Amino acid sequence: MPLSLLAPDPATPCTDTDQICQWLYNVTDSAWLADGGYYLLIKPIRIIVIIVVALIARSLLNHTINKIVARTAQGKVPTMLRPIRVPVAVLNSGSMFPERRRQRAEAIGSVLKSMVTVGVFSVAFLIVLSEFDVNVGPLIASLGIVGVALGFGAQSLVKDLIAGLFMLLEDQYGVGDVIDTGEAVGVVESVGLRTVTIRDGRGVIWYVRNGEIIRIGNKSQGWATVMIDVPIGFVGVEDATAVLRQAVDAFANDPEWSADFVEPPQVLGVENISVDGAVIRTVCKTSADRQWDLQREMRRRLTEALEASGIAAQMQAARAMRTAVPADEPTAP
Incomplete structure (x- = not known):
């Protein structure tokens, strides 16, 4: 650049130390353009740089979050996305249900990316305002008041979001x-x-707000206890108990079902006595995802065992004798 372009000109509106103004005046020969050169040239460049830096920072952070989410969906769960309380089923199996793991990771990743976007662009917006000599202190205070007002006005929504976030973190x-x-x-x-x-x-879809859930009963985490109460009427308790124990022992040793038992099944004995006779309880501990199949199969086997031993026929005969009305019994007037 020729030195003459930077040499001060007494006729210019620029000061001796404002080289940008002097350079613009020497190039354009325009006093108003030289006078406003700082706002027409330097300010836009600085604002563009701030926006570009914010976009790059957001892109890098989102890329990091996407990599973490992808690793989590593949089973490599980083520390920041591990549940606060790890279910027993996860500890036993070493992994989570794939769809559940993927959706949980994507939900947490979406929250993190939203927080990154809001945080980065909020800081960039405040820096841009400061470039225009705007006092951002009162603005931050006003935004805080507006945020508090919105929080009070949308309490249910905030409650749902916070409850959903803790639900994801605690798994x-x-x-x-x-x-x-x-x-x-x-x-x-x-x-x-x-x-x-x-x-x-029944196939009905329920949409339940997280903030309205007071308590949750999860039937699929860890292990489950299957309890089956078998009414035996007034037949011999010892005979019925022996038949049921033989049936559950054979069931536990069946190669097709033995892997589903966490502990061997047990026939506890008489659980209840009513006007219809005694009730014997059988319990077993199994994996949570197999409890319903195992429960149905055990009911079938216990029923077949009672029928094969003749106890079911004795129960029916005893029930028929109790419900039968003698022919010579006088009827009510």
Whole structure:
């Protein structure tokens, strides 16, 4: 650049130390352009640099979050996305249900990316305002007041989001779990920050807000106890107990079902006595995802065992004798 372009000109509106103004005046020969050169050239460049830096920072942070989410979906769960309370089923199996793991990771990743976007662009916006000599102190205070007002006005939404976030962090339930929320009982089909979608046994879809859930019963985490009460009427308790124990022992040793038992099944004995006779309870501990299949199979085997031993016929005969009305019994007037 020629030195003459930077040499001060007494006729210019610039000061001796303002080289940018002097350079613009020497190039354009325009006093108003030289006078406003700082705001027409330097300020826009600085604002563009701030925006570009914010975009780059947001992109890098989102890329890091995407990599973490991808690793989590593949089973490599980093420390920041591990649940605060690890379910027993996860400890036993070493992994989580794939769809549940993927959806949980994506939900947490979406929250993190939203927080990054809001944080980065909020800081960039305040820096841009400061470039225009705007006092950002009162603005920050005003935004804080507006945030408090919105928080009071949208309490239910904030409550749902906070409850959903803690639900994800604590891994209270996930896709594929069978949960009981009080009103709705069924299989979790999707999990979000605001609502959870449940399909009950009749196929009805329930959309339950996270903030309205007071208590959760998860039937799919860890192990489950199957309890079956078998009424035997007034037949011999010892005979019926022996038959049931033989049936559950054969069931536990069946190669097709033995892997589903956490502990061997037990026949506890008489659980209840009513006008219809005694009730014998049988319990077993199994994995949570197999409890219903195992329960149905055990009921079938116990029923067949009672029928094969003749106890079922004795129960029916005793019930028929109790319900039969003698022919010579006088009828009520």
